[in-house]
Amino acid sequence: MARYAPQVALRPGYLARWLRSRSLPDLGVPNLGPREATPPTFFGAYGQWIGTPPPTWSDLAWLREQWGGPFMVKGITRPDDARRAVDVGASAISVSNHGGNNLDSTPASIRCLPGVVDAVGDQIEVLLDGGIRRGSDVVKALALGARAVMIGRASLFGMAAGGECGVTNVLEILRQGVSETLLGLGHASIHELSPEDILVPAGFAIDQKV
Numbered sequence: 001m002a003r004y005a006p007q008v009a010l011r012p013g014y015l016a017r018w019l020r021s022r023s024l025p026d027l028g029v030p031n032l033g034p035r036e037a038t039p040p041t042f043f044g045a046y047g048q049w050i051g052t053p054p055p056t057w058s059d060l061a062w063l064r065e066q067w068g069g070p071f072m073v074k075g076i077t078r079p080d081d082a083r084r085a086v087d088v089g090a091s092a093i094s095v096s097n098h099g100g101n102n103l104d105s106t107p108a109s110i111r112c113l114p115g116v117v118d119a120v121g122d123q124i125e126v127l128l129d130g131g132i133r134r135g136s137d138v139v140k141a142l143a144l145g146a147r148a149v150m151i152g153r154a155s156l157f158g159m160a161a162g163g164e165c166g167v168t169n170v171l172e173i174l175r176q177g178v179s180e181t182l183l184g185l186g187h188a189s190i191h192e193l194s195p196e197d198i199l200v201p202a203g204f205a206i207d208q209k210v
């Protein structure tokens, strides 16, 4: 298992640069600009994103055609949107409210998962992200029909605490937690999981008949 190694580093170069410039360094986002050009700054790109109208379903169909490879639409919470993602030719969707960051009071993605799986689970790979903090969270999502989960903040917590080693440690904790939960449930593999493995309180799953 990777060992957690706290990383404390003094970086006089950062201080010197800050003293010289009198402003915080801006991050660059090289993947958003042409290959050889100076990359847009993070805040520049963010401002442009905020000012750009959200993509339409026909934009996604166009993008799908341009790309030609595996194509996941992230941020699906409703069965009707899940069906549209199938229609534009996506190969996967992630049931997600983007970690609850974009719109207050959106339902947790795990509550949206069963309705989406019912609607399109046999036509497209359904993943889930949002709120995965321990192995048993992974198991709950898989039992409710997700093919896989993604994590956001858990990996960042690890990175803040211990850099690359901290992220590895988070993945190891999750992996270990999945194994322990499977053991507790009496299963040899995640492929044996089904909704019968968990108790879902009445009204928990959001079954929007749309």
Ligand SMILES: Cc1cc2nc3c(=O)[nH]c(=O)nc-3n(C[C@H](O)[C@H](O)[C@H](O)COP(=O)(O)O)c2cc1C
Residues within 6 Å of the ligand: 074, 096, 097, 098, 099, 100, 101, 129, 130, 131, 132, 150, 151, 152, 153, 154, 156
């Ligand atoms: C710092 C940060 C930045 C994020 N930026 C984006 C983004 O630009 N686009 C996006 O779709 N989701 C973004 N997300 C949401 C994640 O992709 C993901 O949906 C979310 O973190 C999953 O929830 P979790 O953090 O509880 O695991 C961001 C999340 C964090 C923590």
